[in-house]
Amino acid sequence: MAKRIGIEVSRSIAIAVKLANVDVVSAYPITPQTHIVEDIAELVADGELEASFIPVESEHSAMSACLGASAVGARTFTATASQGLELMHEVLYVASGMRLPIVMAVANRALSAPLSIWGDHSDVMSARDTGWIQIFAANGQETFDNVLCAFRIAEDRRVLLPVMVHLDGFHLTHVIEPIYIPEADEVAKFLPPFEYPLPLDPDNPVSMGAFGPPNIYPEVKKAQQENLIASKEVILESWREFAGVFGRSYEPLECYRCEGAKVLLLAMGSFSETAMSAVDYVREEGDEVGLIKLRLWRPFPFDEIRRAVEDAEVVVVLDRAISFGGPGGPVCSEIKSALYGLDKRPKVVGFVGGLGGRDISRDGFVEMIKRGVEIARTGSDQEFEMFGVRE
Amino acid sequence: MTKVGDELTWKDLEIGSIITEPGNADQNQTGDWRTQRPTYDHSRCIKCGLCSIFCPEGCIEPNQEGFFEANLFYCKGCGICARECWTSAITMVEEEE
Numbered sequence: 001m002a003k004r005i006g007i008e009v010s011r012s013i014a015i016a017v018k019l020a021n022v023d024v025v026s027a028y029p030i031t032p033q034t035h036i037v038e039d040i041a042e043l044v045a046d047g048e049l050e051a052s053f054i055p056v057e058s059e060h061s062a063m064s065a066c067l068g069a070s071a072v073g074a075r076t077f078t079a080t081a082s083q084g085l086e087l088m089h090e091v092l093y094v095a096s097g098m099r100l101p102i103v104m105a106v107a108n109r110a111l112s113a114p115l116s117i118w119g120d121h122s123d124v125m126s127a128r129d130t131g132w133i134q135i136f137a138a139n140g141q142e143t144f145d146n147v148l149c150a151f152r153i154a155e156d157r158r159v160l161l162p163v164m165v166h167l168d169g170f171h172l173t174h175v176i177e178p179i180y181i182p183e184a185d186e187v188a189k190f191l192p193p194f195e196y197p198l199p200l201d202p203d204n205p206v207s208m209g210a211f212g213p214p215n216i217y218p219e220v221k222k223a224q225q226e227n228l229i230a231s232k233e234v235i236l237e238s239w240r241e242f243a244g245v246f247g248r249s250y251e252p253l254e255c256y257r258c259e260g261a262k263v264l265l266l267a268m269g270s271f272s273e274t275a276m277s278a279v280d281y282v283r284e285e286g287d288e289v290g291l292i293k294l295r296l297w298r299p300f301p302f303d304e305i306r307r308a309v310e311d312a313e314v315v316v317v318l319d320r321a322i323s324f325g326g327p328g329g330p331v332c333s334e335i336k337s338a339l340y341g342l343d344k345r346p347k348v349v350g351f352v353g354g355l356g357g358r359d360i361s362r363d364g365f366v367e368m369i370k371r372g373v374e375i376a377r378t379g380s381d382q383e384f385e386m387f388g389v390r391e
Numbered sequence: 392m393t394k395v396g397d398e399l400t401w402k403d404l405e406i407g408s409i410i411t412e413p414g415n416a417d418q419n420q421t422g423d424w425r426t427q428r429p430t431y432d433h434s435r436c437i438k439c440g441l442c443s444i445f446c447p448e449g450c451i452e453p454n455q456e457g458f459f460e461a462n463l464f465y466c467k468g469c470g471i472c473a474r475e476c477w478t479s480a481i482t483m484v485e486e487e488e
């Protein structure tokens with residue numbers, strides 16, 4: 001039987017990694033990811049997890065070590081945040097291009113300068129196009145569950161792609177939540193042993209990561225794109241199977257009180273939990289608003305987004321990252337482009353907020369909804385607004 | 392895999408474009424990068440083989456008469472053989488000539 005315990009979300013990830021019976025972990029500690037890898041290192045040192053923990057001198061090396069481990073067919077995990085994700089940036093493309101199913105927890109954090117250890121989505125948005133499957137968690141249980149799902153999705157033979165599970169730095173990593181921790185045999189039922197189809201093996205030699213001249217490179221990229229798109233079916237299937245074993249189900253996005261709502265708020269990550277309270281509050285005031293919690297960031301769930309907003313007149317999107325000099329936030333841009341080709345589409349209003357750990361309270365979201373509706377009505381000469389910034 | 396280079400579609404590729412056939416790099420024509428090619432004056436060649444030692448592509452071998460010549464399927468036309476030949480038996484010429 002699963003036990004529900006109060007535990008820091010970071011520490012629960014270490015338990016998920018242990019339950020997944022990971023073979024190799026290579027990581028470099030960085031705030032706010034530190035507790036995840038500290039706990040894993042302890043589990044390995046105490047003999048509770050039979051795995052190699054490879055300590056390295058940087059995140060670039062951490063991801064490189066993960067590549068090697070995954071290539072021999074080891075179940076591989078790492079975690080990072082912010083500058084660490086940036087430092088491993090070039091190697092992220094190698095992991096997806098070589099189709100190595102590494103699982104990584106990213107404790108989303110702002111980027112320097114100015115130096116900030118606090119949460120936002122600047123780090124992940126820089127890694128948006130690296131070819132990884134990317135899932136955003138809104139709370140501790142979702143994080144724990146999706147770390148387990150990530151292994152199953154990544155290692156499925158139809159997928160074989162690396163997966164990032166995003167959790168907001170501090171807002172999730174450092175909070176203590178009641179989390180259902182399943183038994184090892186339940187996890188074993190859900191997560192079969194990993195077997196890479198063409199591993200590095202001296203008895204059956206293969207070449208990995210070879211040179212791709214112009215006469216083959218575009219074919220390789222097309223295969224990668226098709227593969228990432230096709231992974232969505234497996235992601236949905238894995239979530240369904242997960243629900244069958246553990247009773248908690250996940251979808252690419254979740255609609256909260258969207259029925260009859262003419263105004264929809266859309267957010268990713270832990271802030272969507274606060275946004276739920278704001279929706280409740282505005283509903284009590286008599287206005288019909290709803291919330292879309294976007295969970296699957298890559299592959300992007302185009303159809304689900306289109307269906308979710310089909311009856312709405314206004315969609316207010318919160319981004320916790322900024323594309324400087326561009327159209328605003330990456331999430332809002334993608335929502336807009338997903339809807340552009342439709343004959344009937346809602347007005348999409350973008351806000352960039354919650355940068356560098358700045359909180360947005362329930363009242364903040366209420367204000368954002370109202371301001372979004374106003375902009376939708378009157379129009380604006382700006383592509384987006386930065387929310388809660390002192391003028 | 393029997394198809395090579397230009398014949399492969401994206402569906403033919405192994406996972407992560409892993410190469411399962413050892414040594415298939417020799418099917419990769421590097422000679423089409425060339426803008427210059429080596430020409431030989433056999434009257435000056437002393438068959439020492441220095442050109443083949445210096446060739447970064449490793450594509451110079453003696454022909455049936457023992458004269459060293461580059462395999463133009465692989466030769467990239469770098470000219471190192473001509474530069475190193477101590478009897479000046481090799482001259483690089485433009486490909487269009």
